Amino acid sequence: MIEIEHLTKRYGAVTAVSDLSLQIGSGQIYGFLGPNGAGKSTTMNIMTGCLSATQGHVRIGGYDIFEEPRQAKKLIGYLPEQPPLYLNESPLEYLRFVGQAKGLKGSELTGQIDAVMEQTGIQEMKNRRISALSKGYRQRVGIAQALLGDPQVVILDEPTVGLDPLQIIEIRDLIRELGRSRTVIFSSHILSEVQTVCDQIIMIAHGHLVAFDTPDNLEQKLLAPSEIALTAQADPARVEALLAGVPGVAVAEIRQEEQGRTAARVLTGGRDIFQASRDIFLAFAAEQTVLLELTPKRASLEDVFLELTESDAPDQPQREEEAV
């Protein structure tokens, strides 16, 4: 559906997006994740034709956004970071304008306006002035605007920022619903949100693509060099001796706890974490030592995020010097 090839965007000496290549399929929800200033908004602005690229191509459904903007833009609905609303109009007037600008007419226009207002739940507010609406409703009007013209791709830039928890849940539900019939790309820097809503995660940092996978696969990837936490009913020396008999694991930390219990953290190195857990269990069972806890610690998406985005950081100070 969307092809991004070697996309680069420079603002003077600062490189916001650097050689980004992506293939985005249809009918899924894509989460666009990255720390602030990673180039999320810049990439989205380029994808929607709001910004030019220094280098590279973006094709939407086969149409180049720079060369055939008209056809390409018809396939996209875009909600920028700050909803582009005319505050002294009502949602109905606003949507009518956007619909007309997208080439809708007559009964098709009124039909679609009704449909998107229904979908985003702004029917009751349709005749109020947008300036009188709450942030949550404004966001919905912004999303409604993006849905007009029935685009195949909906791009939402941080749609949940600044909303209260209830509104966040409502917007997420809306995104899920949209994802059933179209491609949805939305950016966020909240991991849990992306994890719960998305089928695929695109992670970028400092303008580079650092990961593009399903949430589960991303976690799996970082599972390998993980650790196991265990607590046993034995003194530290005994626990250490038992662990020494298990191949491929190394004790990272061991400490005595009250009532004769010992807690330990074990690194599994390159071994499969569940295989190592099994070996530890059997070693303790063979010696009739009671294991009270045995937890293979899975890397959370947060760890993945931190690791992937920070591993890329070294060239950052240099860039800041250039900018100065």
Added chain:
Amino acid sequence: MTAIFRHELRTDFHTLTTYLFGACLLAFIGIWAMMYNIQASVSNFEYVLGDSCLAFVVIVPILTMRTLAEERRQKTDQLLYSLPITSFQVVLGKYLALLTVYAVPLCLIAVYPLIFAQYGEVYLPTSYGSLFAFFLLGAALLAVGMFLSSLTENQGFAAGIGIAVILLNYYSVSLSEYVSSTAFGSAAALYVLILLLGLLIKYVTRNEKLAWGVGLVLLALTVAAYFVDPGAFEGLLPRIMTQLSLFERFYVFVNGVFDWTAVVYYVTVIVFFLFLSVQSLEKRRYN
């Protein structure tokens, strides 16, 4: 484009400044018409227009300041960029809406000569020829104001610069007459103007090389022309200003001449500033 036009027109008619524009225009022309045509019993309606055009200095920037600057301030320009319409359509739609707003009070004014004709001899061709030129003059100034509005996100700034630019244009001929009319004086004044043009290019395009390039080429041409034929520089500045001034061209119509070159000039100015507005919108896409 029709979507932009209709939307802009609706917004205009919901804004106080639009009514202020219409009211000021009607008031100015009304007062002059009362003084000339009614009190002094002069039958030339074109004199009224000739004196009222000073009102443009204030009312045109008031009308145009919002058009593009406000889009930028409330970030709705992002919406316009992402819609399947071109910047040209945006600019043209907005400009046509401005013209419509401007044409409404003019339609009322167009009745005045007919009313006066009931009570005396009014030479209608000159009256309506001048009214037509008055419309073109306003239309050209609106294009200039719209371009200035595209440069900033601050409406007040757009209006301020607009007033300054139109005022300068209004007084350019009389001001240029203060400059020494010797060849050297004209050349020196041109030199200053070229420097100002260079600064303007530098500010608008943020491209220093381009500003220096244009400035130096123009300077070189001026110096070369000065050495080839110094005589041509005598009294050159007022002549150039008369050619460039939008208002001077209008006075030709007031004096009873329907000047086609002026019509062409106005249309050229309109096209040029609409083109610049489009470029200014496009430039932000490339910031």
